[in-house]
Amino acid sequence: MARTLFVSPEQRGALPTIRDALAAAEPGATISVAPGEYPEHLELTEQVVTIVAREAGTVTIAAPARDSPALSLHNATVELHGIILTAVDQPAVSVRGGQALLRGCAITAELAAGVHVHGGATVELRDTKLTGGRYGLIVEDADAEVDRCEVRDAADDGILLRLGAQATVRNSIVSGCGFRGIYMYQAGGSRLERCEVSHTGDAGIAVADQTAPTISACWVHDTQGVGITVARGCGGVIEDCKVENTAPPGVAIAEGAHTELREGDPERGAAPVGAAATGGKQDLEQVEQLLDRLDGMIGLAGVKSEVRAVIDEIQVNEWRRSEGLAVGTVSHHLVFTGAPGTGKTTVARIYGELLKALGILPHGTFKEVARRDLVGQYIGHTAEKTASAFDSARGGVLFLDEAYTLSRSGGSGADFGQEAIDTLVKLMEDHRDEVAVIVAGYTGEMADFLAANPGLASRFAKTIEFENYSASQLVEISRFLASNDDYLLDSGVDLALLEWFRQIDRDENFGNAREARKLLERMRKSQATRLRGLGRRPDRTDLRTLVLDDLLEALRGAE
Incomplete structure (x- = not known):
């Protein structure tokens, strides 16, 4: 029977890093990880292992460099339970070949996909949250099953199924995406069941390029584009779906598509698909x-x-x-x-x-x-x-x-x-x-x-x-922008900002609120450098507070 390895930088007898545990792990081993942040790029090739947070949601695996994933799997068989994974320029989790199960995880990548599945892999995501990033989940030339998951605030598409993907997404929420909620092309007979898609910058669900999905009992609402759109040459079935408060006509099936549209039964609470937003009525x-x-x-x-x-x-x-x-x-x-x-x-x-x-x-x-x-x-x-x-x-x-x-x-x-x-x-x-x-x-x-x-x-x-904003209004805007990103301005910062905005040159290229936003971004970078040099892990107040030194350093960098 494969043994369990324990990871804790502070526990005597435990391994200090997850990478050390992987190096010592036999096939089928379980790695139990103590709470904490682990700045590691874990690369597993043809290994069979389970990684478990000792307390769900307390273990963060953070990519140590902008250009590396947190977890790369190559033809491995891996389970992750209760882990938080973060990255910047690369996917937080990259799976090429093999099999993976992610259960109860929280995943984000700032400028890439949260999870990228490709190369013939088979992946299950259950009770997992994917937040931010350019995409939440990409599946290509691979199989995926997604159940009871959330994909929120992706800058582009929330879920992208493409180029030979075969996926089932059920009981899941996709919301707040900058482009489409779920986009499928060359995704075969993929299935969407009992999903909620909302607040997207374009279509809620988009089907293209020879895809023939089954879209069943889904609720698509409050999208800037059409609720569900199907391109020429596509097939499949749309059944028992509810589409509300989207661009008309709600469901758009292009000429030359072969999709079967089955309307829901209003008595069971499913509004007919294709219902456009009503005009002429005042609210x-x-x-x-x-x-x-x-x-x-x-x-x-x-x-x-x-x-x-x-x-x-x-x-x-x-x-x-x-x-x-x-x-x-x-x-x-x-x-x-x-x-x-x-x-x-x-x-x-x-x-x-x-x-x-x-x-x-x-x-x-x-x-x-x-x-x-x-x-x-x-x-x-x-x-x-x-x-x-x-x-x-x-x-x-x-x-x-x-x-x-x-x-x-x-x-x-x-x-x-x-x-x-x-x-x-x-x-x-x-x-x-x-x-x-x-x-x-x-x-x-x-x-x-x-x-x-x-x-x-x-x-x-x-x-x-x-009109241009006054200096005091720009200070108020700065405070508002900081608050929206969960930051606080320390005492003295307001007065320094006021003085800066009063003396700044306001030519025709002056950006008003954009200047405030750019200055705040530089302050955040200055804060990050300052906190890294503390010699200890910053507490919650440290992480939230922008101090006068951060502003002064940001202003020096702007000169």
């Missing part, structure tokens, strides 16, 4: 909540007043319309002018949600574009790209930042930029009730932009000027 409670959110933003008194005036006019017009009174044509397009970092994008998002809550637009989709998204490389290509971007924002907001780069005074390729402006003018008129267009940029340059087409300025209801 006045939501309107007030959104206005409170707007009021809660730091500074921007003039902006808040202007947006409220627009909303008041819309509300009164709706009341007049309901009483059979005449209502003039109202444009919902706006111009935002001012320096960068003054909250234009955030306000534009809230404005789109307000239009949805007022029943003006069917959903709150927010599509941000720049010159490169609209301008093509030859005559005719630009009109096609601009129309495509506009169409993708239907029912929501199309936000064009640095819009002045499209005008003839905006530099090279200006003729193609002019083609984009001319196309945009026509689309704004033809579909004025379907999209709210917001253009943004520096005050002076935006005047040139509005003059680029005789009908452009008249398409916009109002121009709202975003």
Whole structure:
């Protein structure tokens, strides 16, 4: 019978590192690890071993370098129970070939996938949380079974099943992803069962490239894109799913796809799939909540007043319309002018949600574009790209930042930029009730932009000027940003920040809140260097507190 090895840097007779235990382990051994953080890159090749946290959730295996995983498995057979694994530029767990079981683990990688399974491996993830990173889980040319897991806050796709993957994901939650929740391509007959997918930057579940999945009893809601989308050439079944508060049509099955859509039984509580968000109905409670959110933003008194005036006019017009009174044509397009970092994008998002809550637009989709998204490389290509971007924002907001780069005074390729402006003018008129267009940029340059087409300025209801933040407001923003990342500013830091923001050069390139964010990032790096030099493990207060020395060091680095 294989023995159990004990790991503890402080326990007499135990092995000091997990790597030492792996070197001594016989096939089938169990390694029991005492609480603590272990900065190790564990690389297992053709080993058979189980690694268990003595107390679940108290053992962290942290990649010792930015460019290394925490755990690399090569044709090994490994079980992990109750372990936390972290990495930066590489996956926290990389599995190539072999078999692995991860149960009750917590995994994150800052800039890569939490778990990457490939090379014919077979992996089970149970009761495991994958947080942050570029992706939560990638499975390619491998098999995976995922049960009762959570994937949250991935910058890109939450779960990516691709290139020969065969996976079953059941009873799991995918939420807060920057792009899609679950994306499958060339993933055979993979299955999604009883999963919840929400708050994604694009589609909740996307199926592409000859994949024929079974998507059963899933709940997809509050996504910026379509709830479930299936591309041409795909098959499979979508059954008993509930899709709510997504971009219409809820479920989008492309022409040429062979997916069978089986609607749920409303009496059993499953809303028919494909149900789009409703338009035309007002949610006045939501309107007030959104206005409170707007009021809660730091500074921007003039902006808040202007947006409220627009909303008041819309509300009164709706009341007049309901009483059979005449209502003039109202444009919902706006111009935002001012320096960068003054909250234009955030306000534009809230404005789109307000239009949805007022029943003006069917959903709150927010599509941000720049010159490169609209301008093509030859005559005719630009009109096609601009129309495509506009169409993708239907029912929501199309936000064009640095819009002045499209005008003839905006530099090279200006003729193609002019083609984009001319196309945009026509689309704004033809579909004025379907999209709210917001253009943004520096005050002076935006005047040139509005003059680029005789009908452009008249398409916009109002121009709202975003003023620079005061020094005291930038200090308040710094404190808010720090709090959001679970940091505190020590006594004296506020006054030093105030002095810095008062004397900083505010030319046209001054970034306002962006300057505060960049300075805070430098302070965090300075804090990390300071804490590493303490000669002891910092406590919770140490880890949370940014002190005056951190600020001074950050300012020296900025000079």
